[in-house]
Amino acid sequence: MDQNNNDQPNQTPKVALYARVATEEQIGPLTTWYFPLDIKLRANDNEDYDDIDYCADDIDPREAVYYKDSILEQIEKENSSFDTPRMLAEYIHDRDLSNKVYRMTPTVEEHGGRLWGAMVMRLTGDLTPDEITGLKDYISGQNSDGYGEGLEQHEIKVSTGELYVSFWHSGKDYAVYTQEEFAALPVNQQTEAPARRKPSSPIIGADGNIFNIMGIATRTLKENGMAEAAKEMRSRVTESRSYDETLAVIMDYVTPVEAGGQQPGGFTMRM
Secondary structure: OOOOOOOOOOOOOHHHHHOOOOOHHHOOOEEEEEEOOEEEEEEHHHOOOOOHHHHOEEOOHHHHHHHHHHHHHHHHHHHOOOOOOOEHHHHOOOHHHHHHEEEEEEEEEEEOOEEEEEEEEEEOOOOOHHHHHHHHHHHHHHHHHOHHHHHHOOOEEEOOEEEEEEOOOOOOOOOOEOHHHHHOOHHHHOOOOOOOOOOEEEEEOOOOOHHHHHHHHHHHHHHOOOHHHHHHHHHHHHOOOOHHHHHHHHHOOOEEEEOOOOOOOOOOOOO
């Protein structure tokens, strides 16, 4: 992570700019800028290989949504290492631009059924066109050689293997979008929700008590980085009025298999 060395003896510390500010809301507005993610999954059966590019598969931004909680957990660990409340804004070299950005926090967000990288920023004022360009360049640099380089080197454990998340890639479709530019992207005009991924859950042959079945399905979803889906499923279950209705809700979220992972054409729950 690139840090300023503050080797100019007459330079006023940046913190002085904010010393008289009572609350962050008085500093200025929040804005979030976005960029595409590059996510790879190394499946459990490829864990003996060291070359990630060779043995890992690219994850579609839609599928990446189901790993959001696991990715956010790793990002929170990375962010906890900052020793400044300004986070990434602390290391902006351009003094004028640095004074315009009070805080910059890396994260990921779901939009249009896809997972995106994001920088949440608290600004002290409006940015000029040149400052917007400069800030985009700074974010791209942090994503490729700074913060993002550190993030992509830490694997994220999920039940199906290991995830590797990059905030940058060399493709022509890579760009950093302001909040206004991002809102205008065609991908964010999507109205139809993507089909839900349904991980295999070993509930065939299990104790047919509906609470046991729900517990197995909940555990399966969480192990697959789908904690939000698990929460949604349990909420729907509480509104169900019969065993069959509850079972139908659970089947909306998981694919039933036997404990060994086999999936027959049909199944009967053992009571």
